[in-house]
Amino acid sequence: MLEEPPAALVLDSVSYRYPGTDQNVIENLNLTLPAGLTHAVQGPSGCGKSTVLALAGLILAPTAGTVTIAGADPAAGDPDALRRHRVGTVLQDLGLLPFLNTWENVAAAFGPRLARHRERARAALSALDMADLADRPVQELSGGQRQRVAIARAAVHEPALILADEPTSGLDEKNGDLVMEALLECAARGTGVLVVTHDPRIAERCARTSRLVDGRLTDATPAGPTQEEPRDPVH
Numbered sequence: 001m002l003e004e005p006p007a008a009l010v011l012d013s014v015s016y017r018y019p020g021t022d023q024n025v026i027e028n029l030n031l032t033l034p035a036g037l038t039h040a041v042q043g044p045s046g047c048g049k050s051t052v053l054a055l056a057g058l059i060l061a062p063t064a065g066t067v068t069i070a071g072a073d074p075a076a077g078d079p080d081a082l083r084r085h086r087v088g089t090v091l092q093d094l095g096l097l098p099f100l101n102t103w104e105n106v107a108a109a110f111g112p113r114l115a116r117h118r119e120r121a122r123a124a125l126s127a128l129d130m131a132d133l134a135d136r137p138v139q140e141l142s143g144g145q146r147q148r149v150a151i152a153r154a155a156v157h158e159p160a161l162i163l164a165d166e167p168t169s170g171l172d173e174k175n176g177d178l179v180m181e182a183l184l185e186c187a188a189r190g191t192g193v194l195v196v197t198h199d200p201r202i203a204e205r206c207a208r209t210s211r212l213v214d215g216r217l218t219d220a221t222p223a224g225p226t227q228e229e230p231r232d233p234v235h
């Protein structure tokens with residue numbers, strides 16, 4: 001029998017207080033994101049959504065509690081290596097490099113030896129239906145296309161976890177849908193996808209959604225219409 005993969009992300013009783021402040025922004029927060037699932041986090045501006053992504057992405061270390069990525073405890077090993085190998089990030093400021101073309105931007109996820117990773121970069125673009133953009137300069141791409149290139153770059157090393165911060169901000173409905181398709185495609189290949197979004201259309205297509213209120217997540221909702229929860233193999 002195939003073993004269940006470990007959860008892509010576990011936040012266990014995580015609290016966080018920014019240095020020099022007197023209040024926790026995140027308070028005893030629990031979240032388990034299974035492999036292959038999409039989870040949207042919503043909440044008002046300033047409630048701590050980006051902080052949750054920074055904790056999950058090992059950019060910030062929790063003040064209390066633990067973060068586990070694909071079964072690995074960053075505190076027990078090398079958090080930088082864990083982040084590099086197991087986590088892909090799509091930030092609001094996409095950070096695409098204007099002097100590289102599209103496949104080179106994707107290959108840059110591995111470091112400076114771009115040609116060495118050309119085939120993997122092209123395969124990541126193809127998997128998200130963007131093979132035809134591979135040789136185009138990124139400045140010539142639309143906002144939606146750039147966003148999908150950033151997702152390909154986050155996914156090229158087949159991470160256990162993708163973190164996406166407002167991936168559809170500034171996009172029209174059609175491009176927003178394409179971005180969501182790209183994230184669902186990553187999940188279909190086994191990656192856990194955590195999305196912070198104000199966009200209800202994105203949230204409703206995620207398997208789970210929750211709201212961040214007073215530093216904690218409300219209970220995740222059941223499966224959305226697009227992606228089903230993984231089934232219990234016993235039943």
Ligand SMILES: Nc1ncnc2c1ncn2[C@@H]1O[C@H](COP(=O)(O)OP(=O)(O)OP(=O)(O)O)[C@@H](O)[C@H]1O
Binds near residue numbers: 018025044045046048
């Ligand atoms: N470096 C910092 N030092 C102190 N406080 C900070 C720091 N960064 C963020 N905060 C505070 O932490 C709280 C949560 O910020 P965060 O950026 O996580 O919220 P958010 O929900 O992502 O907001 P938005 O939706 O506007 O992006 C806010 O009150 C913010 O002012």
